Amino acid sequence: MATLLVITVLLPLAGALVLFALPRLDHRDARRIALGTVLATLTLSLFFMADLNKDNIDPQFAFEMKASATGLSHTVQGLPWLNVPGGPGIRFALGLDGISMPLFVLTSLLMIPSVFASWESIKERSATHYALMLALHTGLLGLFASLDVVLFYIFFEFTLIPLFFLIGLYGGPQRRRASIYFFLYTLAGSLLTLLGVIALVILQWRYGLSRELTFSIPELTRGLATLQMPEWAAATTWNSPQALIFLLLFAGFAIKVPLFPFHTWLPLAHVEAPTAGSILLAGVLLKVGGYGLYRFNLGMTPLGAAYWLPLVTAMAVIGILYGAFAALAQTDVKRLVAYSSVSHMGFIVLGLFSLTTTGVDGAMIQMINHGLTTGALFACVGVFYERYHTREMGELGGLWNRLPLLAFFLILASLGSAAVPGLNGFVGEFPILVGSFSRNPTAAVLAAVGMVLGAYYLLHMIQRVLFGPLREPGAHVADGGHGDAHAHAHGHDQADATHAVAPIAWHEVAGLTPLMVLIVLIGVYPRPIMDRLMPPTFAQSVSYPPLNPVETTSDDPSLTATVPHNPARTDDAIVATGAATNQALAPAQDRVR
Amino acid sequence: MTSPEALLVSQRTLAVLAPEIWMILAATVMMTAGAFVSWPRRTWTRLAASVLVIAFGILFFTRNLGTEGIAYGAVALNDALGWYARMGLVLAGLIVLALAHDQVDDKRSAEFFGALLMVHAGAMLVASANELVFLFAGLELVSIPTYLLLYLTRRNATTQEAATKYFFLSIFSSALLVFGMAYLYGIAGVANLKAMAYLVQAAPGVLSRWYALIAVVFLVAGLGFRVAAVPFHFYAPDVYQGSPTLVTALLAWVPKAVGFLGLVRVLTAVLGGSILSEKAIVLTWVIAVATMFLGNTIALAQNDLKRLLAYSSIAHAGYLMIGVTAALCDAPGAADAYLGVQGIVFYLAAYALMTLGVFGFILALNSPERPVETVDDLRGLAASRPFAAFGLALCLFSLAGVPPLAGFWGKFLVFASALDASSGDRRFILLAVLGSINAAIGAYYYLRIVVAMYLRPPVGTPVTRRAPWPTLAAITACAGLSLILGLFPGPLFRISRESARSATSLPDPLVFSGTVESTVVVPPAAR
DSSP states (O other), rough: HHHHHHHHHHHHHHHHHHHOOOTTOOOHHHHHHHHHHHHHHHHHHHHHHHHHOOTOOEEEEEEEEOOOOOOOOOEEEEEOOOOOOOOOOBBBOOOTTHHHHHHHHHHHHHHHHHHTTTTTTTTHHHHHHHHHHHHHHHHHHHHHHHBBBBHHHHHHTHHHHHHHHHHHHHHHHHHHHHHHHHHHHHHHHHHHHHHHHHHHHHHHHHHHOOOOOOBHHHHHHHHHHHHOOGGGGGSSSSHHHHHHHHHHHHHOOOHHTTOOGGOOHHHHHHHHOOOHHHIIIIIIIHHHHHHIIIIIIHHHHHHHHHHHHHHHHHHHHHHHHHHHHHHHOOEEEHHHHHHHHHHHHHHHHHTTTTTHHHHHHHHHHHHHHHHHHHHHHHHHHHHHHHHHHHOBGGGGBBBHHHHHHHHHHHHHHHHTTOTTSSSHHHHHHHHHHHHHHHHOOHHHHHHHHHHHHHHHHHHHHHHHSSSOOOOOOOOHHHHSOOOOGSSSSSSSOOOOOOOOOOOOOOOHHHHHHHHHHHHHHHHHHHHHHHHHHHHHHHHHHHSSSOOOOOTTTOOOHHTTTTTSSSSSHHSSSOOOHHHHHHHHHHHHHHHHH | OOHHHHHHHHHHHHHHTTEEEHHHHHHHHHHHHTTTTTHHHHHHHHHHHHHHHHHHHHHHHHOOOOOOGGGTTTTOOHHHHHHHHHHHHHHHHHHHHHHTSSSSOGGGHHHHHHHHHHHHHHHHHHHOOOOOHHHHHHHHHHHHHHHHHHHSSSSSSHHHHHHHHHHHHHHHHHHHHHHHHHHHHHHOOOBBHHHHHHHHOGGGGGGGTHHHHHHHHHHHHHHHHHHOOOOOHHHHHHHHSSOOHHHHHHHHHHHHHHHHHIIIIIIHHHTTTTTTTHHHHHHHHHHHHHHHHHHHHHHEEEEEHHHHHHHHHHHHHHHHHHHHHHHHHTTTTTTSOOOOHHHHHHHHHHHHHHHHHHHHHHHHHSSSSSSOOBGGGGGTTTOOHHHHHHHHEEEEOOHHHTTTEEEEEEEEHHHHHHHSSSSHHHHHHHHHHHHHHHHHHHHHHHHHHHHHHHHHHHOOOOOOOOHHHHHHHHHHHHHHHHHHHHHHHHHHHHHHHHHHHHHHOOOOOGGGSOHHHHHHSSSGGOO
């Protein structure tokens, strides 16, 4: 299984190399190769999901998990990549658990609408386009499956290069600026994250119980929870080790999410990226930020998280409101969806930093939901952009009459995104609000305002684009196929039948249908999917502290009883977030009071 | 001089230095013969190449000639640092030679290739130096032929200006260095570097004199000029821009390697972890930060490729200075997870590949009909020359420190050594943070070149020059190795680790009879 996982991760890269080697390939062959690779990878990913043992919270499908002599740390074996004598002990170790698994599958799943969105729209240099997409696919799969911090970082940075070229070569008019902006912004943050990671490794090497130089994510998380360093166990000032390292780690992930003051790269990159790039960027790349916050910031520096809790919550809430207001002001549909991402990602961070089981679970589900709905929204925008070459709400209207199926998809995705009960967004955002209400009621109330605004701007968009009298600019000949666009001026109310816009094509339906099915399915009956996908989050819930910190005093026995120095406790809460958070909350509560 | 120990030391030292002696002899013969015979350039190139290959062979078989037993008496060491660095220098020399093979006319090729060999021999001497005067001789053996190289390939006003500037400043820096060395010798009473390191450990009081700091400041100043660190950087942009591309490549690589190897030998290995290192750290900390910021920010505004690379090489000197700062914390025998010298060695290897690679690509694409001198000249290269663009992009991404390329691991090790250098010391965390911010700033100007090549439409005529095979082989090696060492950095990790351990290791002095003092003050060679 472990070998199969490595193959799964590297499979898209193999496809990418084939396509890179054949740059002059016809776009029909190129897209077939790409689709074949993506489908194969998705099949393998689903196979892993089916095989995931939901009661086991250790990383699975890894090479040889074995307990070391001390019993405290498990050694995750990897391919002997950098493991030469005297080498740094960095391993090519891959494995999946209930947190990375859903994102792993989501990546493969969102590749399908991405490929289908490029099906007709990318005809020039298409082999390179699909090769870049597949390279990005490998980067993302590797990132979620990495069990080694440096390997994680390598995949993290590696995703920048294909996306840089995807935006830069195939994007809109401002593509060069967007790609440079995106690349540098992410690189700047991620370098700081790398420093934080190295600092953690060195601390665990110096003060950890095992005193091993380890880069393994599970070992590091466990080791840091039991660090024999007095300053580590208390984060009361901004420059205490945990608080500082939290900030270093936070820099990269906050930009990736993106949180409020660091979001400026996002609208530009999303709007300029080709549809496939937007789907992956919003659907998966942003989740890397959330995933990193969970794995690193919450998992490894829980006290730091507790220390900076007010700040991060404030950033998340401002992001929610700012993103929503900015989305309200947009006339370009793609830009509107981009700002809605800022708003929704704020919810995810709010959920994570509620530091409650409910909130974190909600955030994890919401990451999947946001990937599905925003991916679908971008795909829908791509569908009508291809036909009309505009995304301006002022130039479009009544598309319901022209493209009913698209209208259906767009409405469903928007309602899912607006968290209408019965669709997937509600399943994620409701627990987030519940969780954050117990931590910080003001933040929850403000976030709920953001939710209302979210419903408003999405419905407003639907109303303008889909309903009312049909308004469409001259359809493009090349895309409409049989439309005689040049006969018409850039006019309005052109409802005559000769102006036929190509009906929604099979590949567009095929790209959107799986997303729609999941949007409804998760909304109506989330239980099986949540059960399968989230075991570690739920498993840790036992070790989370009582929900309302305002009512709980720090000398409450329920808090002190579960501090991680109890070895039995530590063994149970393997990913240690839960256990360590207990410790984390004490100072937070002090400040709350 | 006839005692058996002295004989042993001399024999062993000569055997260890056989590759350098061979190279210097061959170079002397070539330069002398050049005056009497008029062979074509090709012959001289082949001669020089075979000299380097033979030197590589000799070096390869001298690996087991240990110098641990004679470390306190020998002028040269054959430890892991010395051996690996010399191997690397010879290999880089082959790359430089391949790039140089068509860059000089027939008349001057004998002197040119002779000087090239001497520069490399000098660099190798520095890598193995264990004695102040020997180290200085090695440094001068790099400098003096460099003046020749600067002037030989092209004789016009800009080259003259560059050569003159370099000449005077180089002399000046040598003077500073000698001044520092004199103080160091005056304090320690020995010129042998291992002996000095031992003395610093055994009797830290020697460093408590106030003028010990003068030694440190002047050593850093003298070698700081070689590596183009702020505030001794100001010659670099003008000299780089004014010199022929090949010489610029050489200047960007050899003096940098020599300077940092010198700093490792004479500064960090001697003073690491001593009472003086605290002050030296402040000095190198400031230099590192100033160098990185100046190099990176000014490079942002450059359009001339060579000038841009000059500032980029200044910035890289800054990253390497982080390694020096970290290395100053490592006392002899330190077994930290990451040693400063480890970062320096890895970084230098990666730097050689990527910098020589970038210059090599410029050299390979440039022609009088279609010059490639500015960033805009590279526009649309991906369309006309996809492989060249790809290789150049690899080298540039490596310079920017993007994984999985060699440059990333260099930065990784340097930053890790800074974070590991002194636990909880906020200055080192700040240094690493500033370093990583600079890496992000620096990424911009490398990315600009990539953007020009890939994302901008071509201007003017497409680049047509087809480089001859040695140049192609050299640039392919640079780009390919940047990628391969990035994907599989394990061996280089091991090499750099071994080198770092050997640089600070102090062999047991009791091999020799008598007390510590007598061993140190009276090395066996003098007995």
